[in-house]
Amino acid sequence: xxxxKNYLRPIDFKHGHIDMTHGAGGRAAAQLINELFAKAFDNxxxxxxxxxxxxxxxxxxxLVMATDGHVISPLFFPGGDIGCLSVHGTINDVAMSGAKPLxxxxxxxxxxxxxxxxxxxxxxxxxxxxREAGVPVVxxxxxxxxxxxxxxxxISTTGIGVAPPGLCIDGRQAKEGDVILVSGTLGDxxxxxxxxxxxxxxxxxxxxxxxxxxxLVQALLQALPDTHTLHVLRDPTRGGLATTLNEIARQSQVxxxxxxxxxxxxxxxxxxxxxxxxxPLYVANEGKLIAICAPEVADQLLAAMRxxxxxxxxxxxxxxxxxxxxxxxxxxxxxxxxxxxxxxxxQLPRIx
Amino acid sequence: xxxxxxxxDGESARHIAANIAAEVHPDTxxxxxxxxxxxxxxxxxxxxxxxLPPNVRMIHGPGCPVCVLPIGRVDLAISLAxxxxxxxxxYGDTMRVPASNGLSLIKAKARGADVRMVYSAHDxxxxxxxxxxxxxxxxxxxxxxxxxxxxLVLRDAKARGLNNFSVLCCHVLTPAAITxxxxxxxxxxxxxxxxxxxxxPAHVSIVIGSQPYVPFxxxxxxxxxxxxxxxxxxMQGILMLVRQxxxxxxxxxxxxxxxxxxxxxxxxxxxxxxxxxxxxSFEWRGLGEVPVSALQIRQEFAxxxxxxxxxxxxxxxxxxxxxxxxxxxxxxxxxxxxxxxGTVCTPESPMGSCxxxxxxxCAAHYSYGRFRIVAHADK
Numbered sequence: 001x002x003x004x005k006n007y008l009r010p011i012d013f014k015h016g017h018i019d020m021t022h023g024a025g026g027r028a029a030a031q032l033i034n035e036l037f038a039k040a041f042d043n044x045x046x047x048x049x050x051x052x053x054x055x056x057x058x059x060x061x062x063l064v065m066a067t068d069g070h071v072i073s074p075l076f077f078p079g080g081d082i083g084c085l086s087v088h089g090t091i092n093d094v095a096m097s098g099a100k101p102l103x104x105x106x107x108x109x110x111x112x113x114x115x116x117x118x119x120x121x122x123x124x125x126x127x128x129x130x131r132e133a134g135v136p137v138v139x140x141x142x143x144x145x146x147x148x149x150x151x152x153x154x155i156s157t158t159g160i161g162v163a164p165p166g167l168c169i170d171g172r173q174a175k176e177g178d179v180i181l182v183s184g185t186l187g188d189x190x191x192x193x194x195x196x197x198x199x200x201x202x203x204x205x206x207x208x209x210x211x212x213x214x215x216l217v218q219a220l221l222q223a224l225p226d227t228h229t230l231h232v233l234r235d236p237t238r239g240g241l242a243t244t245l246n247e248i249a250r251q252s253q254v255x256x257x258x259x260x261x262x263x264x265x266x267x268x269x270x271x272x273x274x275x276x277x278x279x280p281l282y283v284a285n286e287g288k289l290i291a292i293c294a295p296e297v298a299d300q301l302l303a304a305m306r307x308x309x310x311x312x313x314x315x316x317x318x319x320x321x322x323x324x325x326x327x328x329x330x331x332x333x334x335x336x337x338x339x340x341x342x343x344x345x346x347q348l349p350r351i352x
Numbered sequence: 353x354x355x356x357x358x359x360x361d362g363e364s365a366r367h368i369a370a371n372i373a374a375e376v377h378p379d380t381x382x383x384x385x386x387x388x389x390x391x392x393x394x395x396x397x398x399x400x401x402x403x404l405p406p407n408v409r410m411i412h413g414p415g416c417p418v419c420v421l422p423i424g425r426v427d428l429a430i431s432l433a434x435x436x437x438x439x440x441x442x443y444g445d446t447m448r449v450p451a452s453n454g455l456s457l458i459k460a461k462a463r464g465a466d467v468r469m470v471y472s473a474h475d476x477x478x479x480x481x482x483x484x485x486x487x488x489x490x491x492x493x494x495x496x497x498x499x500x501x502x503x504l505v506l507r508d509a510k511a512r513g514l515n516n517f518s519v520l521c522c523h524v525l526t527p528a529a530i531t532x533x534x535x536x537x538x539x540x541x542x543x544x545x546x547x548x549x550x551x552x553p554a555h556v557s558i559v560i561g562s563q564p565y566v567p568f569x570x571x572x573x574x575x576x577x578x579x580x581x582x583x584x585x586x587m588q589g590i591l592m593l594v595r596q597x598x599x600x601x602x603x604x605x606x607x608x609x610x611x612x613x614x615x616x617x618x619x620x621x622x623x624x625x626x627x628x629x630x631x632x633s634f635e636w637r638g639l640g641e642v643p644v645s646a647l648q649i650r651q652e653f654a655x656x657x658x659x660x661x662x663x664x665x666x667x668x669x670x671x672x673x674x675x676x677x678x679x680x681x682x683x684x685x686x687x688x689x690x691x692x693x694g695t696v697c698t699p700e701s702p703m704g705s706c707x708x709x710x711x712x713x714c715a716a717h718y719s720y721g722r723f724r725i726v727a728h729a730d731k
Contacts, residue, residue, distance in 0.1 A: 261362075274356065276471075277444075327723045334583050335362045335369070336399015338720040341699075 011035050016116040023110070023144025036120060037140060040127035045103070045138035053138035055103060058162040066093035067158040075122065075152050078192045079207030080286075082155055083126035088212045088286060089237070090159040091133055095214035096233045096289065098169040098221055099161035104130060106140040106157050111150035122153065133212040135159070161214075164227070173231035174252035178320040179298035181291045183216065183305050184209070184313040186241050187269045190283035194276065206268050211287030216310045223304030224297055232292035235285065239343040242281040244290060245328045246342045255323025258330040258340065262317045282343045292320065359582030360398070368587040369403040375594055382408045384593050385683050386551035387530060389416030389711025390581040396720035398583040408590065412713030414529055414638060414681040415553060417494040418445045419705040419712045422637045423669035425522050426451035428659075429491045432520070433457070433465035436662060439483060441468045441476035442491035443498075445709040450702055452669050457491075473498075473505040480509070480517035489658045491520045497555040499523045499647065500620040503627040506649065509656050518658040521649050524634060526556045527564045528645035533682055534572045547683060549593040551586065552578035554608055561616025565604045573602040580608040627653055635668055637705045638681035677704035680713050687717040694718060 008031055021028035038046060045053040070086040087104065094101040106126070110119065130137050137157075163169075192208040213235065221227050232252070236244035241263070249256055265273075265280045273280045287310060293301050298316060305311030318330075328340045376382060386392060392412045395401060401410060414420050426449050433440035440457070447458040447469060461467040466486075470476050473490055480488035492502040502519060509517045530550065552565055557578045565576045575596035579589030589607045596603060606612055627650060634646030649657040658664065671677060675697070676690035687693050687706070697703040699715050706714035 325723070329723060332398050333362050334360055334398040334400070334403075335365045336402040338397060338399045339723045341719040341722075 011116065013116045013120045018110050018112060018114040018116065018119065018144055020112055020144055020146070023142060029142065033142065036123055037142070040123045041130065041137040041140070043136040043138065045136060046140075053103070053105075055138065055160075058102070061162040061165050062099075062167070064094050064097045064099035064161045064163050065158065066090055067156065068093055069154065069156045071151070071154050072193065073151060074193070074196050075118065077196050077208055079189075080210040081122055081125050082153065083122035083124070084129035085208075085210050085286060086155040086157045087126055087129035087133065087135070087137075088210050090157040091135055091212040091214055092235045092286075092289075094159040094161035095212075095217045096169070096235055097161075097163050098167045098217060098227070098230070098233065099163035100218065101133070101135045101159050101161040101214050103160045104135055104137045104157055105159075106137050106155060108140070108142045109150055109154040109156075110142065110144050111152055112144055112147040114152055119153065122155075126155075129212065133214065135212075135214075164221075167227055169230055169233050171232055171234060171248045171251035174248055174254050174292045174320050175231065175294075176254060176320055176322045177295055178231055178292050179295050179316060180245070180256060180258070180318040180320065181293070181298065181302055181305065182236075182241065182264065182315055182317050183213075183289045183291070183311040184287075185264045185266045185269065186236070186285055186288065187265060187273065187278075187280035187283035189286040190240070190278075191269045191272045195272065206266065206272065209285055209287035211310055213287065213289050213310060216289065216305070216308045219308045220291065220301060220304050223300055229294040229297045230291060230301070231294070232290070234290050236288060236290055237284050237286060240280070240282040240284055241290065242279070242328065242340045243343045245340070246326075248290075248292065249323075249326040249328050252320075253324070253326060255321045255326055256318055256328045257321055258318035258328065260330050261333045262315050264313050264315050281340060295319075356582070359580070359584045361584065364584055365403065365587055368584070368591055372408065372587070372591050372594055373405050375591070375598065376405050376407060377598065378407065380407065380597070381546065382548055382594060382597060383411060383546040384408070384549045384551060384590065385411040385413045385533075385547050386579075386586070387413040387415040387526065388551075388553045388556070388581075389419065389709065390554060391551050391579065391586055392416065392713060392716050393711045394581055394583050394586050396716040399720075400583060400586055401721065403587070404590065408594070410590075411547070411683040412680070412716070413550075413683065414533070414636065415495065415526065415556075416706070416709050416711040416713075417498070417524075418449050418709045419677070419681065420524065420529075420636045420638060421446070421449055421493055421522060421705065422635045423451050423671070424635065424667050425520075426457065427669065428664050428666065429489075429520055430455055430457060430460045430465070432489055432658065432662060432664075433467050434460050434463065436487070437466075438487040438489045439466045439468060439479060440489050440491055441470045441479060443471075443493065444469045445711075446491060446493055448702065448708050449705060450708070473501045477505045477508060477514070477517060480514055484516055486516060488517050489520055490517070491522070493522045495524060495526050495553070495556050496559040496624075499624055499628070500559060500617075503623045506627045506653050506656050507623065510653055515655065518656045518661045519649065520658040520664075521628070521647060523628065523647045524636065525645050525647070526553055526560070527568070528642055529636065529639065530565075531568050532639055532642045532645065534568060534574065536682060547574060548597050549575040549577070551589050551593070552576045552604070554579060554581045554585070554612075557608065557612045557616070559617050559620050561614050562604050562606050562612055563614050563616070569602050569604050575602045575605070577605045578608050578612050580610070626650075635666075637671070638678035640678075672703050675704040677706045677714070680706055687714040690714070694722065
């Protein structure tokens with residue numbers, strides 16, 4: 001990786017485009033890695049320049065690993081872009097086991113002809129997100145596919161983290177009597193992305209909520225005298241709150257009852273959903289989490305959420321009940337009760 | 353949200369529910385059909401059935417546009433997209449309607465057909481302008497609510513001489529369908545389809561007005577209350593029907609008076625009449641052939657009529673033998689009476705059309721009300 005300076009003409013990030021040589025492993029590929037990726041993500045592990053990164057083992061605890069592909073369209077949306085989204089998404093998946101994320105790996109599949117200016121913007125956004133989260137991108141890969149075989153750029157990220165020994169937070173742990181909390185308003189990401197789709201150009205002040213939630217998770221764990229009282233953490237991305245709760249209900253073999261009046265939705269998101277015929281409960285989030293905990297710690301946990309910048313609008317939205325059919329039900333503000341079912345079909349394609 | 357929240361207020365709902373409970377005669381059965389899918393959806397989504405006395409039963413009618421779209425019509429659209437290479441545009445729900453050979457528009461898309469979901473007829477016209485080298489067909493479905501926008505784009509296409517655009521017209525008419533249900537042999541045979549009144553269409557009535565319902569309210573002696581789609585509207589509409597039944601009246605009343613007038617939207621009616629004419633007969637999924645129940649494009653707009661332009665010939669295709677959509681749409685059976693319901697027919701893999709759209713009787717029941725049957729069975 002020690003291409004001498006001034007040996008090659010620098011890449012034209014203003015007007016240039018990706019071509020097949022950028023993925024061929026030759027000089028052009030090396031130059032792109034040096035001038036863009038290595039520079040943006042710069043850290044000790046990446047500087048090793050190996051095929052794989054050599055990482056120190058954590059002293060104790062359980063390793064947590066998660067991976068996530070990102071194919072969002074459009075690549076840039078109000079409140080973020082595919083770059084920061086690909087960092088937040090994987091950090092959140094690692095954090096939902098109660099783990100502290102340590103390292104990220106990133107793999108880019110870029111379409112021939114993609115503007116280098118856009119690629120640079122995406123990579124820099126990704127690097128900024130990783131730095132802000134304190135989780136370095138320690139290894140990566142770049143591939144180029146022929147024009148028409150991709151859609152701009154796809155980014156896969158993998159994360160590794162470490163959870164305290166004995167900690168057991170997963171979707172199978174919800175128990176009858178548990179309380180369901182949500183860390184903030186629902187549907188912001190999906191509606192922000194929809195607002196940009198070509199055929200749906202409505203003006204909106206809605207921004208994606210894309211954010212790394214690991215510091216919020218750590219704050220929650222620290223607020224609890226016994227971390228075993230926190231049973232489930234999950235980020236309601238695709239399929240929204242409704243689908244995520246149904247997954248948990250099935251995994252834990254329990255039912256749930258939600259209170260519609262307690263579920264936080266921004267008025268502008270609710271209005272957009274009315275127009276588009278969507279239900280905010282099914283719209284994706286990228287910076288919210290669901291916590292299911294023992295009833296005696298619910299108030300404490302809710303207070304800890306609200307004290308964190310990413311949980312200011314947190315709400316207690318329901319309870320876990322015994323139900324062998326695993327229905328998620330909801331008491332409507334109107335006064336009736338209904339099932340909140342799995343999402344069927346595709347409500348909004350390619351939003352993450 | 354201004355003007356929405358007010359119509360979803362729980363306290364007012366409890367107030368109306370108490371009135372309904374107080375006014376129903378305990379020995380009388382009140383069987384009301386809500387014609388529109390929009391009402392079906394509101395009843396399910398807000399849990400309205402829970403708030404009614406047990407002797408008030410809501411029957412879901414055929415007013416869900418994708419539910420009444422026959423297989424043969426979807427087949428025509430699929431053949432245009434797969435075999436003729438057109439860009440086929442349609443409203444979202446239409447994409448999943450099951451057609452012949454295990455296909456649907458969304459499955460045809462996976463096989464390479466260029467199928468696009470649009471939110472308005474105008475978006476389809478825009479696509480035609482953007483792709484002058486391609487044929488763009490708008491697969492137009494729906495009742496009188498979606499018809500005026502289709503008429504507008506046809507007029508616009510003709511005015512601009514946009515020759516790569518055409519419309520596959522499947523617009524149907526509400527009053528014809530209601531009359532057909534009431535005139536069916538089951539309805540004439542007393543006791544088989546117990547219909548005591550109708551929750552009349554909301555948005556359709558904005559266009560056609562309240563007048564068109566008067567003849568059959570009189571002929572069949574059934575009360576009709578034109579009702580808005582918000583849950584409080586529906587509660588109020590039910591209360592008004594209960595009152596009509598109790599006093600032996602069969603009138604057309606208008607709960608949705610904030611937008612529906614007796615004459616309707618005359619501008620929209622004029623444009624529709626300019627572009628469309630009555631079809632002699634049209635097959636409805638579930639109802640079969642219904643005379644003068646649909647619209648076709650007038651001769652003056654023949655160049656923009658996909659049926660003429662691509663020389664399409666409609667062929668009727670029967671539904672799955674055990675599918676009860678027909679009986680459910682006519683109010684003879686309930687979703688749970690169908691053997692396919694919830695087993696081989698689910699919103700993920702719909703066999704019949706009532707399971708496709710969330711306005712369909714079966715899908716609404718599956719998604720929102722299923723827990724009641726289970727709870728009942730457990731007892």
